[in-house]
Amino acid sequence: MMAALLSDLMQQIAATSWLEWSAVVLAIAYLVLAAHQSLWCWYAAAISCTIYTYLMFTAQLYMETLLQIFYIVMAAYGYWQWRYGKAQKDATQVRELSWFWHLRWIVALTLIAAGIALAMQHYTDADAVWLDTYTTVFSLFATWLLTRKQFANWWYWLVIDAVYVYLYSSKGFVITGALFFVYLILVFYAMWQWQTTRTEQQQCSSSG
Structure with a gap:
């Protein structure tokens, strides 16, 4: 069983185009940069999603194409929010929304x-329609929370990415499932990074 999975993984790696690899690398860069609250994360996201838009369209996955276009729009909105809007300040200075607010939206x-x-x-004739729909809807919501520098966005991504690991792996997309496993690790890193920054800011405020 393990040998078959490893063989399938190697075949998928060999068959992956340089364009897709570029999108994957930029998608990972997006999360790393977002963990450090860098404006460059939105550039990485926009370019990655643009590539994915082309790939999804050529594969005739039109709903996924529309989703990627929406992500491009959100990247532009996120850049504007972080550069000029309410989220231009450090995440430690952004007022967190209440649990009741999140409950209503959930x-x-x-x-x-x-x-x-x-x-x-x-x-x-869509397959895995319930998992696919819920992950899509909540992914858009979590992305919007990130544009507002809400720490809670990472809690949503933990659940979403865990589901994506199962969803893609169960459909035979081993590389994509592995990618979302990497995302899971990066989400933990982002949470640690944001929390560390928050603690440092609080210590500076107390000492000041």
Whole structure:
């Protein structure tokens, strides 16, 4: 079993185009840069998603194409927010939203995702429709939270990326599943980095 998985992984690596590898590297760079609250993260995200838009379109995955286009728009919005908007300050200075605020959005998005999933299940031949829909809806929400420098975005990404590891691996996309496992590790790194910065800022404020 392990030998078969390793063989499949090696075949997928060999078959992966330089364009796809570029998108993957930039996607990883995006998370690392976001962990350090660097504006460059949005450039990496925009270029990565632009490449993925082309790849998804040529593969005739039109919903994924639209999702990548939305991510490009969010990258532009995130850059503007971090450069000029309310999130231009360090994340330690951004007021966190209450747990009740998150609860209301979770309930609302759960109902929205359920409606979309039911429609897709009824009118399309989409596979893994429930997992695919919920991960998509909450990914967009988590991305929006990141544009506002809300620490809670990382908690959402922990759950989302864990589901993506299972979803892609179960569909035979071993490399993509491995990529999201790397994302999981990077999310823990981002949480540690943001929390460390927050602690340092609090110590500086106390000593000042």
